[in-house]
Every structure is written in structure tokens, then in C-alpha cells.
Amino acid sequence: xxxxxxxxxxxGHDLDPDGIGEMDLGKIAVLVVNGAGRVVRCNxxxxxxxxxxxxxLLGRSAADWxxxxxxxxxxxxxxxxxxxxxxxxxxxxxxxxxxxPVAVSSAPITGPDGLPRGVLASFQxxxxxxxxxxxxxxxxxxxxxxxxxxxxxxxxNNPMGFIHANLFQMAEYVSDLRRVxxxxxxxxxxxxxxxxxxxxxxxxRLGAVSDELDVDFLLSDLTKAIRESQEGSERxxxxxxxxRDFSRQDTAEHVxxxxxxCLDSTANIVWPMMKHLVVLEREYQDLPGVRCYPMxxxxxxxxxLVNAFQAIEEKREVEPESGRIVLRTIHRGDRVVVxxxxxxxxxxxxxxDRIFAPFFTTKPVGAGTGLGLSTAYNIVQRHGGSLDVxxxxxxxATFRLTLPVDGVADA
Amino acid sequence: xxxxxxxxxxxxxxxILSALRRALRREGYEIxxxxxxxxxxxxxxxRSVDAILSDHKMxxxxxxxxxxxxxxRRPDAARMIITGWTEEIPRAQLEEAGVCALVTKPWDDxxxxxxxxxxxxxxxxxxx
Numbered sequence: 001x002x003x004x005x006x007x008x009x010x011x012g013h014d015l016d017p018d019g020i021g022e023m024d025l026g027k028i029a030v031l032v033v034n035g036a037g038r039v040v041r042c043n044x045x046x047x048x049x050x051x052x053x054x055x056x057l058l059g060r061s062a063a064d065w066x067x068x069x070x071x072x073x074x075x076x077x078x079x080x081x082x083x084x085x086x087x088x089x090x091x092x093x094x095x096x097x098x099x100x101p102v103a104v105s106s107a108p109i110t111g112p113d114g115l116p117r118g119v120l121a122s123f124q125x126x127x128x129x130x131x132x133x134x135x136x137x138x139x140x141x142x143x144x145x146x147x148x149x150x151x152x153x154x155x156x157n158n159p160m161g162f163i164h165a166n167l168f169q170m171a172e173y174v175s176d177l178r179r180v181x182x183x184x185x186x187x188x189x190x191x192x193x194x195x196x197x198x199x200x201x202x203x204x205r206l207g208a209v210s211d212e213l214d215v216d217f218l219l220s221d222l223t224k225a226i227r228e229s230q231e232g233s234e235r236x237x238x239x240x241x242x243x244r245d246f247s248r249q250d251t252a253e254h255v256x257x258x259x260x261x262c263l264d265s266t267a268n269i270v271w272p273m274m275k276h277l278v279v280l281e282r283e284y285q286d287l288p289g290v291r292c293y294p295m296x297x298x299x300x301x302x303x304x305l306v307n308a309f310q311a312i313e314e315k316r317e318v319e320p321e322s323g324r325i326v327l328r329t330i331h332r333g334d335r336v337v338v339x340x341x342x343x344x345x346x347x348x349x350x351x352x353d354r355i356f357a358p359f360f361t362t363k364p365v366g367a368g369t370g371l372g373l374s375t376a377y378n379i380v381q382r383h384g385g386s387l388d389v390x391x392x393x394x395x396x397a398t399f400r401l402t403l404p405v406d407g408v409a410d411a
Numbered sequence: 412x413x414x415x416x417x418x419x420x421x422x423x424x425x426x427i428l429s430a431l432r433r434a435l436r437r438e439g440y441e442i443x444x445x446x447x448x449x450x451x452x453x454x455x456x457x458r459s460v461d462a463i464l465s466d467h468k469m470x471x472x473x474x475x476x477x478x479x480x481x482x483x484r485r486p487d488a489a490r491m492i493i494t495g496w497t498e499e500i501p502r503a504q505l506e507e508a509g510v511c512a513l514v515t516k517p518w519d520d521x522x523x524x525x526x527x528x529x530x531x532x533x534x535x536x537x538x539x
Contacts, residue, residue: 153495154468154495154496157495157516157517158424158426158427158495158516159426160516160517161427161430161495161516161517161518162424162426162427162429162430163517164517164518165430165431165433165434165517165518165520166430166433168434168520169430169433169434169436169520221433224429225430225433228426228429228430231426232426275470276468276469276470276471277470322470322471
């Protein structure tokens with residue numbers, strides 16, 4: 001590491017770092033960078049985030065620190081063009097190379113000639129906040145699953161019901177077959193003894209038992225019962241797999257995902273709870289891969305679907321007719337649009353503006369956290385997209401999610 | 412010899428119908444099945460049955476509502492619900508539909524058989 005001995009290397013002579021003091025602002029980290037892009041002052045909070053001593057930070061080049069969403073250094077841009085940043089999302093390399101998410105603000109320090117002579121930057125460690133956001137996300141997701149629990153349980157209970165009954169019946173079939181097998185044994189023994197009369201008698205009994213038990217039917221129905229039970233257990237396996245997939249958290253990396261597929265797999269989980277009340281229509285266009293956190297987007301889809309269903313359920317209390325949910329995906333240039341339209345109660349005009357606000361809910365206590373749509377809104381924003389709603393009270397609503405194809409910015 | 416008692420089973424899940432048929436094979440009933448409420452009502456328009464065993468959660472119409480409809484067509488048929496979610500159905504609705512037994516899914520074969528025998532015992536066999 002190159003250190004330039006003195007505190008004021010070349011280009012920094014207009015900036016007097018003395019008299020600024022300790023710059024102790026609690027958790028707010030502060031750096032002063034000179035015209036050569038080197039750290040000339042820093043406070044204890046900054047040193048702590050970097051996991052170094054203040055002395056070790058001084059003189060280091062900050063010209064590539066704090067990459068913005070395009071990957072360019074906030075320090076370098078402020079120094080070069082005088083651009084100001086306010087709470088820009090960025091990160092720093094902490095102790096042992098871990099990336100620490102920070103919000104960074106920067107302003108140019110200009111000399112008497114008005115030209116930039118240095119940069120004043122402040123930043124805050126967002127790890128704690130990010131963790132909290134992650135927890136809220138996970139909590140909201142689990143709450144969404146909770147709302148599905150009854151439907152999912154029903155969907156598992158049906159195959160369980162017939163598998164359970166089939167097992168009983170198959171046990172009975174096996175004991176019937178054992179009776180047949182006993183008669184076969186008796187006949188073989190008679191054959192070994194070579195007594196014609198005994199053989200004839202045994203054959204008669206075997207015939208009688210086979211007829212009584214209807215062995216042909218029994219064998220074919222046993223095969224059928226096994227096949228049906230296998231199908232049932234396969235169904236349960238799928239439901240459990242879908243649920244497990246959904247409750248999983250995203251990896252830190254964004255990936256290219258097929259949103260039609262994400263939408264489908266979310267719809268599969270929600271479908272059991274709504275299928276007796278809802279007709280589901282899909283109008284999908286071919287979509288390019290979208291750079292995103294697929295589990296988070298699935299959480300958004302889940303929220304929109306659950307809301308759509310609840311709106312239909314509510315309307316049914318007044319008008320008992322089945323509802324309709326239409327899932328649409330559209331590819332438009334460098335954007336994709338995913339929309340969920342329901343034929344439910346709709347949203348009162350006064351509520352439309354508040355609908356994405358945290359803790360806003362019109363649902364009864366226990367039916368929602370009031371965080372569903374605000375979480376969805378945040379997730380979509382983090383993907384560089386937008387979420388909006390159109391509704392006619394009493395007629396239904398359409399939630400429309402627009403995402404850039406190369407979506408999410410690095411956190 | 413008296414005709415075998417006729418039992419109509421309604422469930423939107425074909426595998427459940429198949430398993431119930433299997434479980435009741437030796438009970439000596441004439442078993443008729445329907446996968447939709449519409450089919451079940453059509454059957455009831457055409458013939459009489461001694462008992463009806465219906466799923467509750469079905470598309471279009473709930474089991475209890477169906478049994479209410481069914482009672483208009485065949486008032487003498489014993490009416491039973493088979494569902495995983497007995498607690499979801501309000502008592503008043505069950506009474507209104509004249510439901511005489513609730514069977515939970517997954518069912519216990521022996522208890523199901525006993526319930527059906529009892530239900531069929533309280534109606535006039537071959538009524539309608």
C-alpha cells in the first residue's frame with residue numbers, strides 16, 4: 001500500500017483539515033477527500049465501518065470508493081464533475097473483504113476559484129436496516145403463507161383422504177389374496193399326494209374362494225388403487241415442494257428469471273384456496289429473461305393474488321357468483337408488464353392513494369398485516385420498476401407491475 | 412328380495428369417489444357417483460336414492476347448498492356431508508339442509524360404514 005507520508009499530499013494544499021476536530025457525529029461516518037482522491041480526514045465511525053484505524057485510512061485513495069448503481073465511484077464523480085449525491089445506495093469493502101451496504105452523501109469542496117478541490121462524504125452502515133428489511137420481508141411472506149394454510153391443508157387433505165382409505169382397502173385385498181393363496185397351497189399338497197379326489201376337492205374350493213372374492217376384480221382394483229394412491233402422493237409431494245420453494249429466501253445474487261414461470265408457480269400455490277370460487281385466466285406473452293430476485297417477485301405475485309382473491313370473496317357476500325382473475329404478461333421494449341386483474345369489490349377512490357402505505361388495511365384483524373402491498377411496492381422499487389393500481393369500486397381492480405428487463409441494481 | 416339401498420356420492424375429486432366406492436364395495440349398496448353438483452342434480456331428477464353423501468367445498472355450489480337443493484327433489488333421502496373442514500360450516504346451515512351426519516376426511520372406514528348404515532336405517536328403503 002502506497003502512503004504519501006504527510007497528511008496533505010499534492011493537490012490538497014487549499015484544504016485545511018485542521019480545525020475540523022474529531023467530526024464525531026455518532027453513527028454517521030465522515031470522510032474528507034482531497035483533489036487527488038486521497039483521504040485526508042475521517043472520523044471514528046468511518047474507520048469502524050472500514051474495520052481499520054483512522055490512521056490506516058488516512059492517505060488511502062478513495063477514488064474508487066462507493067460505487068453508485070452504474071458502478072462508478074461516488075467520490076470520483078463528485079471530484080470530477082461536482083455531482084452531489086444524497087443517500088445513494090452503495091457499499092464499501094469492510095473488514096475481511098465483506099461488502100457492507102451504505103447510504104452515501106457527497107458534496108464537492110470548492111476552492112476560492114470555484115473549482116472542486118476535494119470531496120466531503122458522509123455515509124451510514126445499512127447492514128442493520130437491511131437485516132430488518134429482510135426480516136419484514138420474510139415475516140410478510142410467512143404471513144401470506146399463513147393465509148394460504150387452510151387452502152393448502154385442504155389440498156393435501158383430499159389426496160390424504162383417498163390414500164388413507166385405499167391403504168385400508170388394499171390391506172383387505174391382501175388378506176383376501178392370502179385366502180386364495182392358502183387354497184393354492186392346499187391344492188399343491190393334494191397334487192403332491194397324488195390323490196385325485198383330494199385334488200378335485202381342493203380345486204373346487206379354490207374355484208369357490210376365487211369366485212366368492214372375485215379375484216379378477218380384486219387384482220385389477222388393487223392395481224388401480226395403487227396407481228391412484230401413487231398419483232395422490234405425487235400431488236402432495238408437489239404441494240410441499242412448491243411451499244418449500246416459496247418460503248425460501250432469495251440468494252444474494254440476482255438472476256435472469258422467466259416471469260411467466262414465476263407467476264405460474266406462485267399461482268399453483270394459491271390456486272387450491274381459490275379454485276372453488278374463482279376462474280383463473282392466463283394471457284402470457286413470451287418474455288425475455290428479467291434480471292431480478294425471483295423469490296421476491298413471487299412474493300409480490302402472491303400478495304396480488306391473495307388480495308385479488310380476498311376482493312372476490314368479499315364481493316361474493318353480496319353477489320354470489322364466481323369471480324375471475326386474469327394474469328397478463330406483456331413484453332414492451334426493454335420493459336415487461338405483469339398485471340393481475342380481479343372482478344372483486346374494487347377499491348374506494350379514497351383508499352387508492354393509501355393502498356401502498358405500510359399498515360394500511362381494510363381487512364379485518366387477522367386477515368392481513370397491512371404490509372402486503374407496501375412490501376410489494378418496496379420490492380418492485382428495488383427492482384427499478386413501478387407498481388400501480390386501477391380500480392372501479394364494485395367492479396374489480398387491476399394491479400400493474402412494470403419492470404425493466406435488466407432490472408435490479410446491485411445492492 | 413328388497414332392492415339394494417341406493418347411495419349417491421358427490422365429490423369433485425374423482426379419486427375420492429373411487430376410494431369411497433372401494434371402501435363400500437361389500438356394503439351391498441347401489442352406488443351412484445357424480446363429480447359435479449349439476450350432474451348430481453340431474454341424477455336426482457331422474458331417479459330416487461336413499462342417501463346422499465356429498466363433499467362440501469366444490470366449485471359452483473357448496474355441498475350444504477347442494478343438499479338443500481337435493482332435499483327439494485328427494486325429501487326422503489338421508490343427507491350427509493363428507494369434508495376435511497367440518498368446522499367451516501355453520502350449524503344453522505347444516506340444520507337448514509337437514510344434514511344428518513358429518514364425516515371428516517380422511518375418514519375411518521368402519522365409522523363411515525356405521526354412519527351410512529345408521530342413516531339408511533332411518534329412511535324408508537327404496538323410498539321415492
